Amino acid sequence: DAGVIQSPRHEVTEMGQEVTLRCKPISGHDYLFWYRQTMMRGLELLIYFNNNVPIDDSGMPEDRFSAKMPNASFSTLKIQPSEPRDSAVYFCASSLTGPTYGYTFGSGTRLTVV
Amino acid sequence: EDQVTQSPEALRLQEGESSSLNCSYTVSGLRGLFWYRQDPGKGPEFLFTLYSAGEEKEKERLKATLTKKESFLHITAPKPEDSATYLCAAYSGGYQKVTFGIGTKLQVIP
Numbered sequence: 001d002a003g004v005i006q007s008p009r010h011e012v013t014e015m016g017q018e019v020t021l022r023c024k025p026i027s028g029h030d031y032l033f034w035y036r037q038t039m040m041r042g043l044e045l046l047i048y049f050n051n052n053v054p055i056d057d058s059g060m061p062e063d064r065f066s067a068k069m070p071n072a073s074f075s076t077l078k079i080q081p082s083e084p085r086d087s088a089v090y091f092c093a094s095s096l097t098g099p100t101y102g103y104t105f106g107s108g109t110r111l112t113v114v
Numbered sequence: 115e116d117q118v119t120q121s122p123e124a125l126r127l128q129e130g131e132s133s134s135l136n137c138s139y140t141v142s143g144l145r146g147l148f149w150y151r152q153d154p155g156k157g158p159e160f161l162f163t164l165y166s167a168g169e170e171k172e173k174e175r176l177k178a179t180l181t182k183k184e185s186f187l188h189i190t191a192p193k194p195e196d197s198a199t200y201l202c203a204a205y206s207g208g209y210q211k212v213t214f215g216i217g218t219k220l221q222v223i224p
Binding site for chain 1: 148150160163203214215216
């Protein structure tokens with residue numbers, strides 16, 4: 001398996017623009033997570049899905065953030081409109097049964113909003 | 115609110131110089147304590163899960179231990195390839211609630 005695949009690896013956009021981050025989880029994994037990592041706050045859970053259904057989106061910072069999982073092999077995280085404070089590394093992770101046996105993280109998308 | 119605090123923030127060791135990283139946690143009802151390794155430009159890589167006080171897990175030069183308030187990651191005779199950021203995370207159950215620490219950046223010098 002190629003692991004969790006995220007695209008793009010890097011994204012530079014202007015404030016106010018829409019940004020879409022993409023993730024392909026490991027086949028067969030029932031859980032998918034979106035995390036944001038910054039130097040100051042570390043890794044923060046934004047939202048997670050179980051069997052394509054959003055379960056907890058309490059970490060989504062504002063209505064500007066939205067996430068979808070239309071099928072078991074694809075998820076998107078959208079920011080509209082983007083702001084400079086959204087600059088961070090966004091990770092997608094997947095898991096077979098939950099956190100106990102560890103999450104498999106993708107390589108992340110480094111987002112810079114100027 | 116669950117909290118995970120790691121220390122030190124950064125650690126520089128000579129190759130072969132053993133040391134320990136600390137993870138203090140304050141969570142309601144710990145169900146698991148995790149250690150991850152993160153290399154620059156990559157996502158975290160899962161290392162261990164510890165479930166209860168007194169438990170130990172080992173992997174090559176790494177040994178993780180758990181008490182009721184802390185976890186330690188002991189690194190024995192480290193090599194340059196052990197250089198990475200080590201993340202600790204606590205699972206308090208209920209809706210996949212996992213809280214990560216900021217991490218300890220380890221540098222092992224040849």
